[in-house]
Amino acid sequence: MTMKAILVTGGAGFIGSNFIRHVFEKTRFAGKIVNLDKLTYAGNPGNLADIGEKYGNRYVFVKGDICDQRAVLALMRKHRVARVVNFAAESHVDRSIFGPKDFIETNIHGTFSLLEAARRYWLDDPERSGNSPSRGSRPALRFHHVSTDEVYGSLGKTGKFRETTPYDPRSPYSASKASSDHLVRAYYHTYGLPVTISNCSNNYGPYHFPEKLIPLAILNAVEGKPIPVYGDGLQVRDWLYVEDHCAAIWCIMEGGRPGRTYNVGGNCEMKNLDVVRGICAGLENLFPAAENPALRGRKYADLITFVKDRPGHDRRYAIDFSRIKRELGWRPSVDFKSGLHKTAAWYLDNPKWVKSVKTGRYRRWLGKNYSR
Numbered sequence: 001m002t003m004k005a006i007l008v009t010g011g012a013g014f015i016g017s018n019f020i021r022h023v024f025e026k027t028r029f030a031g032k033i034v035n036l037d038k039l040t041y042a043g044n045p046g047n048l049a050d051i052g053e054k055y056g057n058r059y060v061f062v063k064g065d066i067c068d069q070r071a072v073l074a075l076m077r078k079h080r081v082a083r084v085v086n087f088a089a090e091s092h093v094d095r096s097i098f099g100p101k102d103f104i105e106t107n108i109h110g111t112f113s114l115l116e117a118a119r120r121y122w123l124d125d126p127e128r129s130g131n132s133p134s135r136g137s138r139p140a141l142r143f144h145h146v147s148t149d150e151v152y153g154s155l156g157k158t159g160k161f162r163e164t165t166p167y168d169p170r171s172p173y174s175a176s177k178a179s180s181d182h183l184v185r186a187y188y189h190t191y192g193l194p195v196t197i198s199n200c201s202n203n204y205g206p207y208h209f210p211e212k213l214i215p216l217a218i219l220n221a222v223e224g225k226p227i228p229v230y231g232d233g234l235q236v237r238d239w240l241y242v243e244d245h246c247a248a249i250w251c252i253m254e255g256g257r258p259g260r261t262y263n264v265g266g267n268c269e270m271k272n273l274d275v276v277r278g279i280c281a282g283l284e285n286l287f288p289a290a291e292n293p294a295l296r297g298r299k300y301a302d303l304i305t306f307v308k309d310r311p312g313h314d315r316r317y318a319i320d321f322s323r324i325k326r327e328l329g330w331r332p333s334v335d336f337k338s339g340l341h342k343t344a345a346w347y348l349d350n351p352k353w354v355k356s357v358k359t360g361r362y363r364r365w366l367g368k369n370y371s372r
């Protein structure tokens with residue numbers, strides 16, 4: 001890719017930090033990445049400490065809010081960005097149930113403010129808006145919005161979400177993401193802003209904040225704490241290793257058609273109960289319970305505990321990713337067993353990171369409801 005600078009929003013979070021790492025280390029991109037992140041409880045600059053050291057001035061971190069339209073526009077102008085990729089969001093469904101306000105603020109107002117800044121920046125320069133005869137010397141601006149399969153609602157026993165599936169969000173989180181997707185599409189149809197959207201299923205992998213099922217289950221198991229399973233544990237999610245998601249986003253940024261939506265999934269439907277059983281079995285190989293003093297003679301699977309269900313809990317998600325496969329040649333590459341193994345091994349190998357998210361400013365976010 002010949003572009004000079006990419007503006008990544010929310011790049012200090014789970015997927016955003018994996019994405020920045022992926023672009024620097026796994027692609028031929030030779031330009032600069034500007035990471036704009038508000039550093040909420042979910043943002044951790046430590047996720048990219050080594051990237052800052054390795055890539056010098058090709059990596060710029062800016063603490064800021066996507067709701068601040070003027071600051072975002074100034075940043076776009078300063079770094080002459082050619083691509084925007086929006087990861088910034090409040091991302092945890094449970095928190096959206098306890099307190100939706102921040103979700104409305106960042107996911108809806110924030111996306112609107114980012115779109116408006118991008119539109120103004122785009123109109124600044126005829127080359128970027130594609131109106132100049134000399135276009136071709138520099139690529140036009142592109143805006144990629146990272147979204148979720150949760151906008152489609154809940155599936156019955158069969159079927160998969162396609163890009164044409166009607167939106168039917170059920171939680172404040174998914175409703176806020178659905179709203180942001182509609183705004184992004186509206187900017188394409190109304191103003192011609194060259195946008196793309198991806199709707200992806202559940203990710204897992206390194207740097208995942210331990211409020212979400214997989215990192216929470218791994219860390220609670222290792223510490224001999226209960227592993228909470230909501231309701232009957234038979235809800236189904238379609239799991240994708242985070243690096244596969246990053247590769248899909250990069251494919252779309254390179255070759256995706258403006259105005260187009262791409263579903264991204266792992267072809268990996270798993271019941272929650274089987275996910276936590278898989279984690280327990282995997283940990284037996286990496287750190288046998290018999291050698292873990294926190295287990296006091298128990299097996300990891302003995303820690304699995306059924307707890308009250310999440311209100312409005314969607315039953316099943318599954319993604320039909322045939323469009324991105326057919327049009328852009330992307331497909332998932334990491335199978336669930338090896339992805340889970342890599343993930344659990346990463347948490348065991350990175351006690352400093354684990355300690356950092358369980359102490360200091362992050363600690364209160366793992367309070368009563370989260371560190372069971």
Ligand code: NAD
Binds near residue numbers: 086092148
């Ligand atoms: P995350 O919660 O780990 O990270 C979100 C990041 O956004 C954090 O670094 C946070 O500080 C930052 N942020 C929040 N509000 C901000 C604001 N107003 N301005 C600037 N930065 C702000 O989330 P994630 O799991 O990495 O998800 C990233 C994106 O991918 C989200 O848009 C989410 O909806 C989407 N998504 C996530 C998954 C998943 O399984 N995690 C799956 C599909 C789509």
Ligand code: DAU
Binds near residue numbers: 091148211235
């Ligand atoms: O589908 C994509 C979505 O995946 C993303 O848009 C969200 O940002 C991301 O957080 C994730 O949402 P989920 O709600 O599916 O993820 P979570 O890890 O919170 O839960 C996964 C499943 O496990 C879900 O069915 C709820 C259940 N669960 C979760 C937790 C935290 C439990 O049974 N016990 C738990 O302690």
